[in-house]
Amino acid sequence: MAELLSVVLLLGVAAGFVFIAILLGRYQKRRQESRDELWFRHRQHMTALCASSPGAELASVVQVYQRARRGTKAVIVWQKTGVSQDSWFQNMSPTPGDLLLLRGSSGWGPHNHNPNVFYVMPGQVLSAMSPSAQEAAARHWHRMTSTGTA
Template sequence: MSMSDSRSHVDVIGQVFGEDDLHGFGQGQVPSGQVMEHAGGTVLAQLVIAIVLVSIVPIIIWIINRQRAANDAVLSNRWQEMLAVRAAAPGADLVQVAQVYQWARRGTKAVIVWLETGYRQDSWFEGSRPLPGSILLVRGSTGWGPHNRNPHVFYVQPDQVLRMMPPETSSALARHQRRQAKVSPR
């Protein structure tokens, strides 16, 4: 493109935008009227995005809280069922898995906490893989642990895990109880 061709383009642009808007146009600048329009459009777009976010975020939080409340209620019901099974199952007790220190091919070595007493004890879950934080209703027996030379390892066979609750049970029960206290003040 020759210099005369580019001047003719500038003349055409000058007629469209007006001569005052062409100051510095050839140096990669946008005519001032167009800058204002573009800046106004950007501000408007940012404002629309902000309004949408301010409107949507509380709705999303409300949905998440509602879903959590429903899940907490389900876990609370399962907890009540577990307590009923415990009352009907002689020799069954509630334990929480405090730590898993080996998932073996045939079972799990873990430290459990007896919920009634708070006593911590090594345990072996034959054929079972409880997660840390899980609450279990179990039967079992205490015996010698050859892996750690501990005479007080609690052994649980697969049929001795009567119920198992997920790790989030404790926090879900606490949230559910707080919600229930707000609904029905004493």
């Protein structure tokens, strides 16, 4: 009788652990879906802000090739055209993969003798998304399209 009671008690404890694991898994999934939706909304906001901001364009940072005390040299690719361009971010340090909504101006690059460096000063990055935020937005978009809610 004591052995049977021990087995029943052990099964009850194991079932409790399984139940708690299922609840935690569901909570984490809902939490991730909620965060993904927030990043998706942020991406929509970036697109709307781009459309309503004269002179602003979306660009991805593809390479950072020098970090300095006063800024960062990077290669960006314009989302609209797919054209890459050297850039200088004054007092900023973007990372590869960042999606940025930028204003700025093109000018002479004295260090690389490039006549077409895009200069971005503080305040000219209107919005930004890290690679992980972009992945979250894409996950949400995929969920929406697979369920037919897009």
